[in-house]
Amino acid sequence: MNEKFLVGKVALVTGAGSGFGREMAIAFASKGANLVLNDINLESIEETRNIILKSYKVDILLIKADISVFNQVKEMRKEVFERFDNIFILVNNAGVRLGTFSLVTKEEGYNKVMDVNVKGAWNVTKAFYRKMSKQDFKPIAGKIINIASCAGTECGANPYIGIYSVSKAALISFTKLWALELGSSNITVNAICPGLFLTPMYKNNPEFIREFMKRRNVRLPIDRIGEAKQVADVALFLASPASDYITGQNIILDGGMTISINKL
């Protein structure tokens, strides 16, 4: 495979100021992609940009926007196409987590999680798919990667993060729907479902994650907590020509956690 297979292509990553988003942006830049880095926190994407520019000569546009607000996403689209002529990779990565059982969650918490994790991804996809489908890249015009979670899978539904689980199940469902809706436009849509990874979402704290595992008696066949670079490596595969015939799929990346829950 061409070492710089993303040259001339632009990758838009939401939530690029932290964790997986930052790591995926670095990975895409390493293959020559120009970048649109979105986050609700501007300083965090400035930091991502500075890290990337130390190693790679790529063009980077920063956009502070709340993806749960469609007007802000529309404004983002305007800025993107004033600067670039394509979005080849769209990564719906931004997400928030809430550690409560679903039925005791307050309305505000429900709205926040669903607005960012579900409506946010829908907003961004809705804003960009038309332009992506008209791009002249062959055989695939564009690729959408949704960062869901094991918590949204059948074996991973997790009452300790109830509404979050529901939001990620919805994102997995959207992945299949969008793959069906956009297949004839030569856009692939796939999801990555990470298990337990060391990022700011888990306070970058392995003890916090181990405690979380203990509560549900979760064991990992590959007994290591994941690192963001592993998610970026799978995203890179989904961004590459090696995955051009894969769509509507959900890649579970969890050290075997979901095959073990309630089974060991």
Ligand SMILES: NC(=O)c1ccc[n+]([C@@H]2O[C@H](COP(=O)([O-])OP(=O)(O)OC[C@H]3O[C@@H](n4cnc5c(N)ncnc54)[C@H](O)[C@@H]3O)[C@@H](O)[C@H]2O)c1
């Ligand atoms: N860390 C894990 O173990 C894990 C496991 C499974 C899935 N995930 C998912 O991976 C994705 C990234 O998680 P992470 O661990 O890197 O989290 P993180 O908290 O480090 O990063 C999330 C980023 O999203 C941004 N963000 C939040 N709300 C936003 C909004 N409304 N608009 C734009 N940006 C917004 C945040 O500012 C932050 O920079 C999330 O969707 C998360 O649910 C994480």
